[in-house]
Amino acid sequence: MAAPAEALPDIVVPAISDTDDERLWVPQTDCLSFRPLCLCVSQGYYVNLLRFVGGGTLGCHRHSSPVHAHTIRGTWGYKEHAWEAQAGTYVFEPPGETHTLVVGEEEMITLFHVTGALLYCDPDDPATVLGFDDVFTKLEKARAHYEHVGLGADYVDQFIR
Template sequence: MTRPTDISAVPYSGPPLHGVPDDLVVHGVLDIDNCDERLWVPQTKDVWFRPLLFSVSQGYFVNLLRVRKSGILSRHRHTGPVHATVLRGRWHYLEHDWWAEEGGYAFEPPGDIHTLEVPEGVEEMVTLFHVTGAYIYVDPKGNAQAIEDVFSKIELAKEHFEKVGLGADYVNRFIR
């Protein structure tokens, strides 16, 4: 009797599935202090994002958000779920009693409206955000003021990468 051959370590050799994009691997994501500063896209004064993934077909983006100021950052509503992992510092929403702190995770449901504040004493806040849908920036009554989504993030990144010498096409490495 022949023993069965272990094929668990044999890679898949069939045809690729139709429409499946290439994998995306971004190295050094957690090395916040030693990454190329050109990768941080300015969003507003003292606020930057570092793109990790722009999913145009699924309508979401994943990025690191870096804030180097205390105070109110924005008031916004989510059209889809948001996942957040705090890598440095802390922040909270004025409308909730919980705090997002270094090493912690927060889930924000679609439709939630909140005002993000970075408290005094936090020199830098860095959070990994996975945002599905859009942020709708609103006034205190909930009236829409501006919208940010995967497409507006791509345009900001494209302009920034061109300006800092990486080239506008540099953004393509994050688009799937």
């Protein structure tokens, strides 16, 4: 019944969105923080919770690879699309999609499974890449934050596979 000897250990996070420990949220912008759940450096993807407080946007970006999202609370959408995600909404973002995330004022928490790179683009010229996030930038930000707040730089290691 046991896993094969070569299998990686599982990751179990008992309560992903209900935590009183603010230190677990890694600040990314004024209104956006994230909580890593799985940082898969071997396959180039990450699973994290994004949390917006007070509404906001995540600038124009292009996905090299697929994204899966499951909304836990709040509302969000993309400037380029008419739909609005609410608690319970699942969204598939196909590779090649370029869009601008817009979030309502109510606290928003969504689980995003992101493969590959999220390329930040110039909204006036989306072919111009201004920066990027991937599993490695997420890992670096989380490690620095957890060290800064006293959890220790190695706190993030439990999420790496």
